[in-house]
Amino acid sequence: MPITIPxxxxxxxxxxxxxxxxxxxxxxxKGHVLLRLTSPEGSLPDIxxxxxxxxxxxxxxxxxxxxxxxxxxxxRDHNExxxxxxxxxxxxxxxxxxxxxxxxxxxxxxxQGFWMPMDKALPQEKRILxxxxxxGTAPLLYYGHELRKAGAEVAFxxxxxxxxxxxxRNLFEHYGEVHLTTEDGSAGVRGFxxxxxxxxxxxxxxxxxxxxxxxxAVAHEALKRGIECELSLENLMACGLGACLCCVEKTRxxxxxxxxxxxxxxxxxxxxx
Amino acid sequence: xxxxxxxxxxxxLQNPVxxxxxxxxxxxxxxxLMDIRRLGGIIVKGTTLTPxxxxxxxxxxxxxSGMLNCVGLQNKGADYFCKHIYPELxxxxxxxxxxxxxxxxxxxxxSGSSPEDYAACASRIDTLPGIPxxxxxxSCPNVHDGGMAFGTNAKAAASVVSSVRAAYHKTLxxxxxxxxxxxxxxxxxxxxxxxxxxxxxxxxxxTSIDIExxxxxxxxxxxxxxxxxxxxVALRMVYQTARAVNIPVIGLGGICCTEDxxxxxxxxxxxxxxxxxxxxxxxxxxxIADGINDWLDAHHIADIxxxxxxxx
Numbered sequence: 100m101p102i103t104i105p106x107x108x109x110x111x112x113x114x115x116x117x118x119x120x121x122x123x124x125x126x127x128x129k130g131h132v133l134l135r136l137t138s139p140e141g142s143l144p145d146i147x148x149x150x151x152x153x154x155x156x157x158x159x160x161x162x163x164x165x166x167x168x169x170x171x172x173x174x175r176d177h178n179e180x181x182x183x184x185x186x187x188x189x190x191x192x193x194x195x196x197x198x199x200x201x202x203x204x205x206x207x208x209x210x211q212g213f214w215m216p217m218d219k220a221l222p223q224e225k226r227i228l229x230x231x232x233x234x235g236t237a238p239l240l241y242y243g244h245e246l247r248k249a250g251a252e253v254a255f256x257x258x259x260x261x262x263x264x265x266x267x268r269n270l271f272e273h274y275g276e277v278h279l280t281t282e283d284g285s286a287g288v289r290g291f292x293x294x295x296x297x298x299x300x301x302x303x304x305x306x307x308x309x310x311x312x313x314x315x316a317v318a319h320e321a322l323k324r325g326i327e328c329e330l331s332l333e334n335l336m337a338c339g340l341g342a343c344l345c346c347v348e349k350t351r352x353x354x355x356x357x358x359x360x361x362x363x364x365x366x367x368x369x370x371x372x
Numbered sequence: 373x374x375x376x377x378x379x380x381x382x383x384x385l386q387n388p389v390x391x392x393x394x395x396x397x398x399x400x401x402x403x404x405l406m407d408i409r410r411l412g413g414i415i416v417k418g419t420t421l422t423p424x425x426x427x428x429x430x431x432x433x434x435x436x437s438g439m440l441n442c443v444g445l446q447n448k449g450a451d452y453f454c455k456h457i458y459p460e461l462x463x464x465x466x467x468x469x470x471x472x473x474x475x476x477x478x479x480x481x482x483s484g485s486s487p488e489d490y491a492a493c494a495s496r497i498d499t500l501p502g503i504p505x506x507x508x509x510x511s512c513p514n515v516h517d518g519g520m521a522f523g524t525n526a527k528a529a530a531s532v533v534s535s536v537r538a539a540y541h542k543t544l545x546x547x548x549x550x551x552x553x554x555x556x557x558x559x560x561x562x563x564x565x566x567x568x569x570x571x572x573x574x575x576x577x578x579t580s581i582d583i584e585x586x587x588x589x590x591x592x593x594x595x596x597x598x599x600x601x602x603x604x605v606a607l608r609m610v611y612q613t614a615r616a617v618n619i620p621v622i623g624l625g626g627i628c629c630t631e632d633x634x635x636x637x638x639x640x641x642x643x644x645x646x647x648x649x650x651x652x653x654x655x656x657x658x659x660i661a662d663g664i665n666d667w668l669d670a671h672h673i674a675d676i677x678x679x680x681x682x683x684x
Binding site: 113114115116155161162163164165204206334335336337338339340341342343344345346347348349353354359 | 394395396397401402404405417425426428429430431432433434436437438439441443446599600648650651652653654655
């Protein structure tokens with residue numbers, strides 16, 4: 100029986116620790132890898148868009164802590180959990196060297212995910228824009244899939260330095276229209292996501308994940324126009340369970356743990372400067 | 373089955389393995405991932421008389437085999453603990469059944485900014501029947517007003533321990549800072565003022581710099597180092613302290629596995645705490661409790677006390 104205790108444990112779907120098996124490691128452009136994992140012991144648990152996984156990295160020379168990585172996709176037909184990893188240091192480099200068949204010690208699902216309609220999306224909550232930058236686009240793929248399943252109309256606004264920095268574009272296209280911006284103009288509109296006219300369309304809700312300045316700018320725009328907006332933060336963290344209080348974000352309710360009360364926050368809760 | 377039950381002051385622990393303050397929340401955060409009822413003790417998050425917001429982000433930086441943190445005692449205060457968190461712990465553990473079913477000792481880590489402050493916080497916790505002990509934190513390196521200031525000077529340590537001793541009637545553990553020239557001097561001062569046990573070490577003060585930004589990685593510049601990198605220092609200090617005082621010593625600092633725990637016991641610790649390792653493997657403390665038992669059995673040792681301080 101999962102344990103939920105109001106003041107301390109607010110998780111809707113409590114985490115498990117499990118050895119997942121690596122089904123495939125796909126190399127993506129610009130130092131990214133897609134880890135496709137499966138659970139050999141039956142179905143993956145309930146995982147909500149925006150939740151994340153704390154991955155233990157074995158054999159990394161200088162790192163020690165787990166790596167928090169957002170859920171990129173859950174493929175229920177094949178019982179697969181996808182993690183999109185940007186290789187930035189020793190820990191992620193070691194993850195990128197994993198081989199098919201190896202085991203990965205994972206604690207998941209963690210944190211509070213994105214808003215989802217109760218059942219089917221109501222007409223007034225149907226038009227949703229998902230704005231991602233860099234590897235921050237990762238959780239939006241699963242979110243787009245789940246929103247679409249709930250009957251919402253989804254569009255994506257994805258930004259990157261160049262065309263190659265925009266990952267999984269073909270997969271996003273399954274779930275909605277894809278708008279692009281690149282800093283060098285090699286795809287879509289030249290500039291940042293905030294320069295794209297799609298951001299100004301009539302949306303009932305916006306969700307964003309990526310570099311903080313980008314998310315802050317998107318949230319600013321949404322708040323100005325009275326549109327519901329959620330942001331997924333990725334502060335440095337240790338435990339992933341709300342125990343160590345390292346990953347806090349200043350909010351209107353005080354310092355909250357990104358790992359437990361987040362990573363997804365409503366823009367109205369955050370102190371956006 | 374060896375006897376791994378240990379006594380620390382008035383505490384009767386089902387095994388010598390406790391979880392260190394600040395690394396295990398209030399224990400319940402881990403309840404979905406392990407059987408927290410099997411622990412010897414859970415030392416809950418540092419609690420102060422009044423609520424504290426802690427330091428700004430960033431509060432952690434990973435280091436070779438460890439991490440730095442500068443959380444700065446973020447907590448909702450003693451009254452919130454008594455009113456809201458204690459009842460949740462009671463609902464989970466059923467403290468009234470402590471004599472008939474195994475459960476960990478729930479110990480509150482107490483911090484403050486003056487001897488009066490510490491004492492007032494301790495006396496609030498004293499009223500909770502399910503909390504058999506407090507751990508007095510005179511060693512937090514991440515707050516300006518108090519914390520480590522009381523743990524780096526024998527006179528200041530004595531004054532805090534003495535005022536808390538007068539206000540608190542159950543088992544009093546004093547947590548010592550390694551950021552001193554001679555830790556045994558502080559340990560003796562705590563013992564002289566009536567501490568029932570000392571725990572050591574708290575984190576070692578350190579820092580880390582992001583060279584591209586030419587900035588410290590931690591919001592307040594410095595933080596406390598923990599994890600396997602501090603273990604040799606902790607082990608040495610536990611050995612020295614265990615020979616210098618007559619009260620029990622609780623050892624902590626970088627313990628990650630059964631063998632690490634046995635080293636601390638042999639150095640003179642009667643019990644141990646697991647800290648940073650909880651972040652890597654939430655089940656580690658349970659595994660170490662089992663591991664100590666297995667190790668004693670494999671070496672035909674009937675009672676854990678036979679190895680405490682046994683290093684030659």
